[in-house]
Amino acid sequence: PEQLQCRTVCGQGAVRCVRFNADGNYCLTGGADKSLKLWNPAKSLLLRSYLGHGQEVLAVACACDNANLASGGEDKMVAYWDTASGTAVRKYRSHLARVGALDFSPDATLLASGSVDCTVRLWDLRSKAQAPVQLLTDARDSVTAVAVHSWRIYTASLDGRLRCYDARKGAVAEGLWFEICFVKKYICAIWCTCRPHKDRCSFLRQSGS
Template sequence: MNYSLRNKFDCNQGAIRAVRYNIDGNYCLSCGADRKVKLINPESGLMIKSYTAHGDEVNDATGSCDSSFILSGSKDKSIIYWDVITGMPIRRIRTHVGGITCVSFNDDSSVAISGSRDNSVQCFDIRSRSLEPIQTLKEAKDCITDLIVTDNKIISSSLDGTIRYYDIRVGELTSDKIGIPIVAMAITSDNQCILASCQDESIRLTDLDGGEILTEYKGHIGSKDYRIECGVLKGDGYVISGSKFGEVIVYDFLEANIVKRLQIGSGNTISSLCVHPSNDQMLFASGREVQVWSLNDSDE
Protein backbone atom coordinates (compact mmCIF):
# COMPACT_ATOMS: atom_id res chain seq x y z
CA MET A 1 0.00 0.00 0.00
CA ASN A 2 2.87 2.38 -0.75
CA TYR A 3 1.10 5.02 -2.80
CA SER A 4 2.99 8.10 -3.89
CA LEU A 5 2.20 11.44 -5.49
CA ARG A 6 2.56 11.19 -9.26
CA ASN A 7 1.43 14.64 -10.34
CA LYS A 8 -0.48 17.68 -9.14
CA PHE A 9 -1.92 20.67 -10.94
CA ASP A 10 -4.05 23.74 -10.38
CA CYS A 11 -7.11 23.62 -12.63
CA ASN A 12 -7.45 27.42 -12.45
CA GLN A 13 -11.19 27.22 -11.91
CA GLY A 14 -11.62 28.10 -8.26
CA ALA A 15 -12.77 25.37 -5.89
CA ILE A 16 -13.03 21.97 -7.56
CA ARG A 17 -16.45 20.41 -7.07
CA ALA A 18 -15.78 17.06 -8.79
CA VAL A 19 -13.00 15.26 -10.61
CA ARG A 20 -13.72 12.23 -12.83
CA TYR A 21 -11.73 9.89 -15.09
CA ASN A 22 -13.06 9.22 -18.58
CA ILE A 23 -13.94 5.67 -19.63
CA ASP A 24 -10.35 4.48 -20.19
CA GLY A 25 -8.66 6.71 -17.64
CA ASN A 26 -6.45 8.54 -20.13
CA TYR A 27 -8.11 11.88 -19.38
CA CYS A 28 -10.03 13.45 -16.55
CA LEU A 29 -12.79 16.01 -16.16
CA SER A 30 -12.75 18.70 -13.50
CA CYS A 31 -15.84 20.66 -12.46
CA GLY A 32 -15.31 24.04 -10.89
CA ALA A 33 -16.86 26.90 -9.03
CA ASP A 34 -15.99 29.01 -12.10
CA ARG A 35 -18.92 27.39 -14.00
CA LYS A 36 -16.61 25.44 -16.33
CA VAL A 37 -15.81 21.82 -17.12
CA LYS A 38 -12.21 21.14 -18.13
CA LEU A 39 -10.72 18.18 -19.98
CA ILE A 40 -7.23 17.48 -18.64
CA ASN A 41 -4.42 15.01 -19.24
CA PRO A 42 -3.72 13.82 -15.68
CA GLU A 43 -0.21 12.59 -16.52
CA SER A 44 1.01 16.00 -17.66
CA GLY A 45 -1.58 18.29 -16.09
CA LEU A 46 -2.16 19.82 -19.53
CA MET A 47 -5.60 21.38 -19.99
CA ILE A 48 -6.91 20.15 -23.35
CA LYS A 49 -10.24 21.93 -23.59
CA SER A 50 -12.57 24.07 -21.52
CA TYR A 51 -16.37 23.83 -21.75
CA THR A 52 -18.22 27.01 -20.87
CA ALA A 53 -21.99 27.50 -20.95
CA HIS A 54 -23.31 26.88 -17.44
CA GLY A 55 -24.64 29.80 -15.42
CA ASP A 56 -23.47 28.59 -12.02
CA GLU A 57 -21.08 26.14 -10.36
CA VAL A 58 -20.72 22.75 -12.06
CA ASN A 59 -21.31 19.95 -9.55
CA ASP A 60 -20.66 16.84 -11.64
CA ALA A 61 -19.66 15.59 -15.09
CA THR A 62 -19.11 12.29 -16.86
CA GLY A 63 -17.78 11.14 -20.22
CA SER A 64 -19.62 8.93 -22.71
CA CYS A 65 -18.64 5.32 -23.46
CA ASP A 66 -16.67 6.38 -26.55
CA SER A 67 -15.25 9.59 -24.99
CA SER A 68 -16.93 11.67 -27.72
CA PHE A 69 -19.39 13.44 -25.43
CA ILE A 70 -19.58 14.91 -21.94
CA LEU A 71 -22.60 15.26 -19.67
CA SER A 72 -22.44 17.93 -16.97
CA GLY A 73 -24.81 19.11 -14.26
CA SER A 74 -24.84 22.48 -12.56
CA LYS A 75 -26.23 24.43 -9.68
CA ASP A 76 -28.05 26.45 -12.39
CA LYS A 77 -30.58 23.54 -12.63
CA SER A 78 -29.43 22.49 -16.12
CA ILE A 79 -27.61 19.55 -17.63
CA ILE A 80 -25.56 20.05 -20.79
CA TYR A 81 -24.59 17.44 -23.37
CA TRP A 82 -21.29 18.53 -24.95
CA ASP A 83 -19.35 17.60 -28.06
CA VAL A 84 -15.85 16.86 -26.79
CA ILE A 85 -13.97 17.98 -29.91
CA THR A 86 -15.79 21.22 -30.71
CA GLY A 87 -16.47 22.15 -27.09
CA MET A 88 -19.99 23.21 -28.04
CA PRO A 89 -23.23 22.25 -26.24
CA ILE A 90 -25.40 19.85 -28.26
CA ARG A 91 -28.30 19.82 -25.78
CA ARG A 92 -29.12 22.02 -22.83
CA ILE A 93 -31.86 20.50 -20.67
CA ARG A 94 -33.56 22.42 -17.89
CA THR A 95 -36.47 20.40 -16.54
CA HIS A 96 -35.35 20.11 -12.92
CA VAL A 97 -36.54 22.77 -10.47
CA GLY A 98 -33.47 22.43 -8.26
CA GLY A 99 -29.73 22.41 -8.79
CA ILE A 100 -28.19 19.29 -10.36
CA THR A 101 -26.09 17.26 -7.95
CA CYS A 102 -25.03 14.24 -10.03
CA VAL A 103 -25.13 12.95 -13.61
CA SER A 104 -24.53 9.62 -15.34
CA PHE A 105 -24.92 7.77 -18.64
CA ASN A 106 -26.31 4.30 -19.26
CA ASP A 107 -23.97 1.67 -20.76
CA ASP A 108 -24.19 2.82 -24.39
CA SER A 109 -24.55 6.52 -23.48
CA SER A 110 -27.94 6.79 -25.18
CA VAL A 111 -29.70 7.81 -21.97
CA ALA A 112 -28.60 10.63 -19.67
CA ILE A 113 -29.59 10.41 -16.01
CA SER A 114 -29.54 13.32 -13.57
CA GLY A 115 -30.17 13.73 -9.85
CA SER A 116 -31.23 17.00 -8.31
CA ARG A 117 -31.92 18.98 -5.18
CA ASP A 118 -35.58 18.81 -6.21
CA ASN A 119 -35.58 15.20 -4.87
CA SER A 120 -35.99 13.63 -8.31
CA VAL A 121 -34.03 11.54 -10.82
CA GLN A 122 -34.75 12.23 -14.49
CA CYS A 123 -33.83 10.16 -17.56
CA PHE A 124 -33.44 11.60 -21.06
CA ASP A 125 -33.08 10.07 -24.51
CA ILE A 126 -30.04 12.14 -25.28
CA ARG A 127 -29.98 11.22 -28.98
CA SER A 128 -33.47 12.56 -29.67
CA ARG A 129 -34.41 16.19 -30.11
CA SER A 130 -36.85 16.11 -27.23
CA LEU A 131 -35.80 18.03 -24.14
CA GLU A 132 -38.42 16.36 -21.93
CA PRO A 133 -37.51 13.39 -19.68
CA ILE A 134 -38.56 9.92 -20.77
CA GLN A 135 -38.91 9.02 -17.11
CA THR A 136 -39.00 10.91 -13.80
CA LEU A 137 -38.35 9.09 -10.52
CA LYS A 138 -39.87 11.03 -7.62
CA GLU A 139 -39.77 8.63 -4.69
CA ALA A 140 -36.99 10.39 -2.72
CA LYS A 141 -37.99 12.66 0.17
CA ASP A 142 -34.85 14.77 0.08
CA CYS A 143 -31.97 15.81 -2.20
CA ILE A 144 -30.51 13.17 -4.55
CA THR A 145 -26.81 12.95 -3.76
CA ASP A 146 -25.40 10.29 -6.09
CA LEU A 147 -26.20 7.94 -8.97
CA ILE A 148 -24.85 4.56 -10.07
CA VAL A 149 -26.08 3.06 -13.34
CA THR A 150 -25.56 -0.64 -14.14
CA ASP A 151 -26.78 -2.64 -17.11
CA ASN A 152 -30.23 -3.08 -15.59
CA LYS A 153 -30.48 -0.76 -12.59
CA ILE A 154 -30.49 2.92 -11.71
CA ILE A 155 -29.29 3.28 -8.13
CA SER A 156 -29.82 6.58 -6.31
CA SER A 157 -28.89 7.82 -2.85
CA SER A 158 -30.58 10.62 -0.97
CA LEU A 159 -30.26 12.75 2.12
CA ASP A 160 -33.41 10.99 3.32
CA GLY A 161 -31.11 8.08 4.24
CA THR A 162 -32.33 5.65 1.58
CA ILE A 163 -30.70 3.84 -1.34
CA ARG A 164 -33.22 3.16 -4.11
CA TYR A 165 -32.74 0.50 -6.79
CA TYR A 166 -34.83 0.98 -9.93
CA ASP A 167 -34.86 -2.21 -12.00
CA ILE A 168 -35.49 -0.83 -15.48
CA ARG A 169 -36.06 -4.27 -17.00
CA VAL A 170 -39.05 -5.24 -14.88
CA GLY A 171 -40.09 -1.81 -13.63
CA GLU A 172 -39.55 -2.53 -9.93
CA LEU A 173 -38.30 -0.32 -7.10
CA THR A 174 -36.42 -1.71 -4.10
CA SER A 175 -35.44 0.56 -1.21
CA ASP A 176 -32.80 0.06 1.49
CA LYS A 177 -33.33 2.34 4.46
CA ILE A 178 -29.97 3.23 6.00
CA GLY A 179 -31.51 5.85 8.30
CA ILE A 180 -28.58 8.28 8.06
CA PRO A 181 -28.29 10.91 5.28
CA ILE A 182 -26.20 9.45 2.43
CA VAL A 183 -23.86 11.86 0.65
CA ALA A 184 -22.09 9.59 -1.87
CA MET A 185 -21.89 6.01 -3.16
CA ALA A 186 -19.54 3.61 -4.89
CA ILE A 187 -20.04 0.10 -6.25
CA THR A 188 -17.67 -2.87 -6.07
CA SER A 189 -16.18 -4.20 -9.30
CA ASP A 190 -18.34 -7.33 -9.15
CA ASN A 191 -21.51 -5.18 -8.84
CA GLN A 192 -22.51 -7.06 -5.70
CA CYS A 193 -22.10 -4.41 -3.00
CA ILE A 194 -22.73 -0.70 -2.54
CA LEU A 195 -20.64 1.62 -0.39
CA ALA A 196 -22.72 4.39 1.15
CA SER A 197 -20.83 7.37 2.59
CA CYS A 198 -23.02 8.80 5.35
CA GLN A 199 -23.15 12.07 7.25
CA ASP A 200 -22.32 10.37 10.56
CA GLU A 201 -18.70 9.91 9.38
CA SER A 202 -19.07 6.27 8.43
CA ILE A 203 -19.22 4.25 5.22
CA ARG A 204 -21.66 1.36 5.16
CA LEU A 205 -21.13 -1.62 2.89
CA THR A 206 -24.51 -3.02 1.83
CA ASP A 207 -25.40 -6.10 -0.17
CA LEU A 208 -26.97 -5.02 -3.45
CA ASP A 209 -29.41 -7.92 -3.63
CA GLY A 210 -30.34 -8.48 -0.01
CA GLY A 211 -29.89 -4.94 1.31
CA GLU A 212 -28.27 -5.95 4.61
CA ILE A 213 -25.38 -3.91 5.99
CA LEU A 214 -22.26 -6.11 5.82
CA THR A 215 -19.75 -3.84 7.57
CA GLU A 216 -18.96 -0.23 8.47
CA TYR A 217 -15.81 1.80 7.93
CA LYS A 218 -15.06 4.56 10.45
CA GLY A 219 -12.05 6.83 10.89
CA HIS A 220 -12.46 9.68 8.42
CA ILE A 221 -13.68 13.13 9.45
CA GLY A 222 -16.70 14.60 7.69
CA SER A 223 -17.37 18.13 6.51
CA LYS A 224 -20.56 20.18 6.50
CA ASP A 225 -19.45 22.08 3.38
CA TYR A 226 -18.45 19.14 1.14
CA ARG A 227 -19.81 15.70 0.50
CA ILE A 228 -17.23 13.08 1.43
CA GLU A 229 -16.83 10.69 -1.51
CA CYS A 230 -15.65 7.08 -1.31
CA GLY A 231 -14.31 4.48 -3.71
CA VAL A 232 -13.12 0.89 -4.06
CA LEU A 233 -9.60 0.21 -5.28
CA LYS A 234 -8.81 -2.24 -8.06
CA GLY A 235 -9.57 -5.81 -7.03
CA ASP A 236 -11.95 -4.74 -4.24
CA GLY A 237 -9.21 -5.12 -1.66
CA TYR A 238 -9.40 -1.65 -0.17
CA VAL A 239 -11.92 1.12 0.42
CA ILE A 240 -10.86 4.76 0.22
CA SER A 241 -12.57 7.81 1.61
CA GLY A 242 -11.98 11.51 1.55
CA SER A 243 -11.72 13.35 4.85
CA LYS A 244 -11.38 16.78 6.35
CA PHE A 245 -7.93 18.37 6.79
CA GLY A 246 -6.55 16.93 3.55
CA GLU A 247 -6.49 13.25 4.46
CA VAL A 248 -7.46 10.24 2.38
CA ILE A 249 -8.19 7.17 4.49
CA VAL A 250 -7.55 3.67 3.13
CA TYR A 251 -9.48 0.82 4.78
CA ASP A 252 -9.03 -2.91 4.41
CA PHE A 253 -12.15 -4.09 2.59
CA LEU A 254 -12.73 -7.22 4.71
CA GLU A 255 -11.34 -6.19 8.10
CA ALA A 256 -12.60 -2.55 7.91
CA ASN A 257 -9.50 -1.29 9.74
CA ILE A 258 -7.42 1.68 8.59
CA VAL A 259 -4.29 0.56 6.73
CA LYS A 260 -3.08 3.87 5.33
CA ARG A 261 -3.50 7.63 5.64
CA LEU A 262 -2.49 9.75 2.65
CA GLN A 263 -1.88 13.44 3.28
CA ILE A 264 -3.15 15.43 0.30
CA GLY A 265 -2.44 19.08 -0.40
CA SER A 266 -2.37 21.82 2.19
CA GLY A 267 -4.98 20.47 4.57
CA ASN A 268 -8.17 21.35 2.70
CA THR A 269 -11.10 18.93 2.73
CA ILE A 270 -10.93 16.27 0.00
CA SER A 271 -13.87 17.54 -2.03
CA SER A 272 -13.81 14.76 -4.64
CA LEU A 273 -12.00 11.55 -5.53
CA CYS A 274 -12.02 9.08 -8.40
CA VAL A 275 -10.41 5.65 -8.85
CA HIS A 276 -8.82 4.82 -12.21
CA PRO A 277 -10.97 2.33 -14.17
CA SER A 278 -8.19 -0.17 -14.82
CA ASN A 279 -5.02 0.46 -12.81
CA ASP A 280 -3.80 1.45 -9.34
CA GLN A 281 -4.19 5.19 -9.72
CA MET A 282 -6.42 7.75 -8.02
CA LEU A 283 -7.47 11.37 -8.45
CA PHE A 284 -8.06 13.66 -5.48
CA ALA A 285 -9.42 17.20 -5.51
CA SER A 286 -8.60 19.50 -2.62
CA GLY A 287 -9.32 23.21 -2.83
CA ARG A 288 -8.12 24.45 -6.23
CA GLU A 289 -5.75 21.53 -6.81
CA VAL A 290 -6.02 18.05 -8.28
CA GLN A 291 -3.50 15.38 -7.33
CA VAL A 292 -2.73 12.07 -9.02
CA TRP A 293 -1.53 9.24 -6.78
CA SER A 294 -0.43 5.78 -7.86
CA LEU A 295 0.89 2.56 -6.38
CA ASN A 296 4.67 2.25 -6.46
CA ASP A 297 5.97 -0.23 -9.05
CA SER A 298 7.46 -2.47 -6.38
CA ASP A 299 4.01 -2.98 -4.83
CA GLU A 300 2.09 -3.88 -7.99
Protein backbone atom coordinates in the same frame (compact mmCIF):
# COMPACT_ATOMS: atom_id res chain seq x y z
CA PRO B 1 3.23 3.72 0.69
CA GLU B 2 0.81 5.97 -1.12
CA GLN B 3 2.44 8.87 -2.93
CA LEU B 4 1.12 11.89 -4.78
CA GLN B 5 1.34 11.08 -8.51
CA CYS B 6 0.75 14.56 -9.84
CA ARG B 7 -0.76 17.88 -8.92
CA THR B 8 -2.65 20.12 -11.31
CA VAL B 9 -3.62 23.75 -10.86
CA CYS B 10 -7.03 23.73 -12.53
CA GLY B 11 -7.61 27.48 -12.62
CA GLN B 12 -11.31 27.04 -11.88
CA GLY B 13 -11.51 28.53 -8.42
CA ALA B 14 -12.92 25.85 -6.14
CA VAL B 15 -12.99 22.47 -7.90
CA ARG B 16 -16.48 21.10 -7.18
CA CYS B 17 -16.23 17.68 -8.86
CA VAL B 18 -13.80 15.36 -10.62
CA ARG B 19 -14.33 12.17 -12.59
CA PHE B 20 -12.24 9.85 -14.75
CA ASN B 21 -13.36 8.46 -18.08
CA ALA B 22 -13.91 4.71 -18.51
CA ASP B 23 -10.28 3.75 -19.19
CA GLY B 24 -8.80 6.21 -16.70
CA ASN B 25 -6.67 8.07 -19.24
CA TYR B 26 -8.58 11.34 -18.95
CA CYS B 27 -10.42 13.17 -16.23
CA LEU B 28 -13.01 15.92 -15.98
CA THR B 29 -13.20 18.71 -13.44
CA GLY B 30 -16.06 21.07 -12.72
CA GLY B 31 -15.38 24.40 -11.10
CA ALA B 32 -16.78 27.38 -9.29
CA ASP B 33 -15.86 29.46 -12.35
CA LYS B 34 -18.75 27.78 -14.28
CA SER B 35 -16.40 25.72 -16.46
CA LEU B 36 -15.94 22.04 -17.25
CA LYS B 37 -12.39 21.00 -18.15
CA LEU B 38 -10.96 17.87 -19.76
CA TRP B 39 -7.47 16.80 -18.69
CA ASN B 40 -4.71 14.33 -19.37
CA PRO B 41 -3.96 13.84 -15.66
CA ALA B 42 -0.66 12.01 -16.17
CA LYS B 43 0.78 15.11 -17.85
CA SER B 44 -1.36 17.72 -16.05
CA LEU B 45 -2.32 18.77 -19.57
CA LEU B 46 -5.53 20.71 -20.24
CA LEU B 47 -7.13 19.34 -23.41
CA ARG B 48 -10.28 21.45 -23.64
CA SER B 49 -12.55 23.78 -21.67
CA TYR B 50 -16.34 23.71 -21.98
CA LEU B 51 -18.30 26.87 -21.20
CA GLY B 52 -22.06 27.27 -20.99
CA HIS B 53 -23.20 27.07 -17.38
CA GLY B 54 -24.47 30.15 -15.60
CA GLN B 55 -23.25 29.06 -12.16
CA GLU B 56 -20.89 26.53 -10.56
CA VAL B 57 -20.48 23.10 -12.17
CA LEU B 58 -21.26 20.46 -9.54
CA ALA B 59 -21.38 17.17 -11.48
CA VAL B 60 -19.61 15.71 -14.51
CA ALA B 61 -19.80 12.45 -16.46
CA CYS B 62 -18.18 10.90 -19.53
CA ALA B 63 -19.77 8.46 -21.97
CA CYS B 64 -18.01 5.09 -22.30
CA ASP B 65 -16.99 5.84 -25.90
CA ASN B 66 -15.58 9.25 -24.85
CA ALA B 67 -17.57 10.95 -27.63
CA ASN B 68 -19.77 12.93 -25.26
CA LEU B 69 -19.66 14.52 -21.82
CA ALA B 70 -22.31 15.76 -19.43
CA SER B 71 -22.31 18.39 -16.71
CA GLY B 72 -24.77 19.64 -14.13
CA GLY B 73 -24.71 22.74 -12.03
CA GLU B 74 -25.98 25.19 -9.51
CA ASP B 75 -27.95 26.77 -12.37
CA LYS B 76 -30.27 23.68 -12.41
CA MET B 77 -29.11 22.84 -15.93
CA VAL B 78 -27.82 19.60 -17.42
CA ALA B 79 -25.54 20.10 -20.43
CA TYR B 80 -24.73 17.37 -22.99
CA TRP B 81 -21.46 18.07 -24.79
CA ASP B 82 -19.65 16.93 -27.91
CA THR B 83 -16.19 16.12 -26.57
CA ALA B 84 -14.18 16.93 -29.69
CA SER B 85 -15.80 20.22 -30.68
CA GLY B 86 -16.62 21.55 -27.21
CA THR B 87 -20.17 22.31 -28.34
CA ALA B 88 -23.16 21.89 -26.08
CA VAL B 89 -25.36 19.54 -28.12
CA ARG B 90 -28.30 19.99 -25.76
CA LYS B 91 -29.12 21.87 -22.58
CA TYR B 92 -31.83 20.43 -20.33
CA ARG B 93 -33.53 22.83 -17.92
CA SER B 94 -36.18 20.66 -16.30
CA HIS B 95 -34.76 20.41 -12.76
CA LEU B 96 -36.08 22.76 -10.08
CA ALA B 97 -32.85 22.94 -8.05
CA ARG B 98 -29.12 22.37 -8.47
CA VAL B 99 -27.93 19.20 -10.18
CA GLY B 100 -25.27 17.25 -8.29
CA ALA B 101 -25.25 13.76 -9.83
CA LEU B 102 -24.92 12.41 -13.38
CA ASP B 103 -24.28 9.11 -15.13
CA PHE B 104 -24.46 7.71 -18.66
CA SER B 105 -25.87 4.31 -19.54
CA PRO B 106 -23.24 1.85 -20.86
CA ASP B 107 -24.43 2.37 -24.45
CA ALA B 108 -24.46 6.18 -24.02
CA THR B 109 -28.09 6.50 -25.14
CA LEU B 110 -29.44 7.48 -21.71
CA LEU B 111 -28.33 10.08 -19.18
CA ALA B 112 -29.52 10.12 -15.57
CA SER B 113 -29.41 13.32 -13.52
CA GLY B 114 -30.04 13.70 -9.79
CA SER B 115 -30.91 16.93 -8.03
CA VAL B 116 -31.58 18.69 -4.76
CA ASP B 117 -35.20 18.83 -5.99
CA CYS B 118 -35.44 15.16 -4.83
CA THR B 119 -35.85 13.79 -8.35
CA VAL B 120 -33.91 11.75 -10.86
CA ARG B 121 -34.60 12.56 -14.50
CA LEU B 122 -33.75 10.26 -17.39
CA TRP B 123 -32.85 11.79 -20.74
CA ASP B 124 -33.00 10.02 -24.10
CA LEU B 125 -29.88 11.23 -25.87
CA ARG B 126 -31.05 9.92 -29.23
CA SER B 127 -33.95 12.37 -29.18
CA LYS B 128 -33.91 16.15 -29.43
CA ALA B 129 -36.78 16.43 -26.94
CA GLN B 130 -36.18 18.75 -24.00
CA ALA B 131 -38.41 16.79 -21.61
CA PRO B 132 -37.09 13.76 -19.68
CA VAL B 133 -38.34 10.35 -20.78
CA GLN B 134 -38.86 9.36 -17.16
CA LEU B 135 -39.11 11.13 -13.80
CA LEU B 136 -38.21 9.22 -10.62
CA THR B 137 -39.75 10.85 -7.55
CA ASP B 138 -39.36 8.28 -4.74
CA ALA B 139 -36.58 10.16 -2.90
CA ARG B 140 -37.67 12.21 0.11
CA ASP B 141 -34.55 14.38 0.20
CA SER B 142 -31.78 15.52 -2.13
CA VAL B 143 -30.47 12.94 -4.59
CA THR B 144 -26.71 12.70 -4.04
CA ALA B 145 -25.63 10.03 -6.55
CA VAL B 146 -26.87 8.13 -9.59
CA ALA B 147 -25.41 5.15 -11.43
CA VAL B 148 -26.67 3.37 -14.53
CA HIS B 149 -25.58 -0.21 -15.14
CA SER B 150 -27.19 -2.45 -17.74
CA TRP B 151 -30.95 -2.26 -17.07
CA ARG B 152 -30.49 -1.13 -13.46
CA ILE B 153 -30.59 2.47 -12.30
CA TYR B 154 -29.26 3.16 -8.81
CA THR B 155 -29.99 6.37 -6.92
CA ALA B 156 -28.80 7.53 -3.51
CA SER B 157 -30.46 10.19 -1.38
CA LEU B 158 -29.98 12.15 1.82
CA ASP B 159 -33.09 10.38 3.07
CA GLY B 160 -30.73 7.47 3.82
CA ARG B 161 -31.80 5.10 1.07
CA LEU B 162 -30.26 3.52 -1.98
CA ARG B 163 -32.94 2.77 -4.57
CA CYS B 164 -32.46 0.28 -7.36
CA TYR B 165 -34.83 0.68 -10.29
CA ASP B 166 -35.46 -2.10 -12.76
CA ALA B 167 -35.82 -0.12 -15.96
CA ARG B 168 -37.60 -3.05 -17.61
CA LYS B 169 -40.26 -3.51 -14.94
CA GLY B 170 -40.39 -0.14 -13.19
CA ALA B 171 -39.79 -1.87 -9.84
CA VAL B 172 -37.77 -0.32 -7.02
CA ALA B 173 -35.84 -2.02 -4.21
CA GLU B 174 -34.61 0.10 -1.32
CA GLY B 175 -31.49 -0.07 0.85
CA LEU B 176 -29.73 2.20 3.33
CA TRP B 177 -26.59 3.60 1.70
CA PHE B 178 -25.55 7.16 1.03
CA GLU B 179 -23.34 7.31 -2.06
CA ILE B 180 -22.43 4.86 -4.80
CA CYS B 181 -20.02 4.38 -7.68
CA PHE B 182 -19.11 1.55 -10.04
CA VAL B 183 -15.74 -0.19 -9.96
CA LYS B 184 -15.52 -2.50 -12.98
CA LYS B 185 -18.17 -5.19 -12.41
CA TYR B 186 -18.90 -4.20 -8.83
CA ILE B 187 -20.90 -1.47 -7.19
CA CYS B 188 -19.27 0.27 -4.26
CA ALA B 189 -21.86 1.71 -1.88
CA ILE B 190 -20.63 3.87 0.99
CA TRP B 191 -23.05 4.49 3.86
CA CYS B 192 -22.33 7.69 5.73
CA THR B 193 -25.67 8.83 7.11
CA CYS B 194 -26.42 9.66 10.73
CA ARG B 195 -27.48 6.10 11.58
CA PRO B 196 -26.16 3.52 14.07
CA HIS B 197 -23.60 1.95 11.73
CA LYS B 198 -22.13 4.81 9.74
CA ASP B 199 -18.97 4.72 7.61
CA ARG B 200 -19.84 1.25 6.33
CA CYS B 201 -18.61 0.14 2.91
CA SER B 202 -20.62 -2.54 1.14
CA PHE B 203 -19.98 -4.23 -2.21
CA LEU B 204 -22.89 -5.57 -4.23
CA ARG B 205 -21.86 -8.23 -6.73
CA GLN B 206 -23.27 -7.99 -10.22
CA SER B 207 -25.12 -11.02 -11.52
CA GLY B 208 -22.97 -13.11 -13.85
CA SER B 209 -19.68 -11.71 -12.53
